Amino acid sequence: MDVSLNGGGEDQSKDLRLRELGRTVSPSEIAEVWVFPPLETLEGSTEFFLFTRFDGDRRRLYSACLSPGVRPNGNSGQRITEHGLVPADRVPLLVAQLQRRLGEFSDPLHLEIGGSHERWAELTTD
Secondary structure: OEEEEEOOOOOOOHHHHHHHHHHHOOHHHEEEEEEEOOOOOOOOOOOEEEEEEEEOOEEEEEEEEEOOOOOOOOOOEEEEEEEEEEEHHHHHHHHHHHHHHHOOOOOOEEEEOOOOHHHHHHHHOO
């Protein structure tokens, strides 16, 4: 499943993009978020998010990143892509493997949401 979030262009801040994510996916469904820094070796790179949604004792794994180019409506947008369903205890291993693949500049900010609207509100409050 791919979902496109209408955005205001490539200058969108991390906070704005997280707020948009919370409007598209209910915070009550979000288990964790990892915010990866822009890749220094890729021109025009921006932060990207990896997040999980609750699905019983498993987690659905997603990424959210800015899509290159301009959409027909004139906006560049954030794109959410589902990558699969995994046992909850395998998520840290998958994140560690992604960090190794991305290299030394990929130390992400890890945010535990746990389905809490209050925690999400703290995260996205300016």
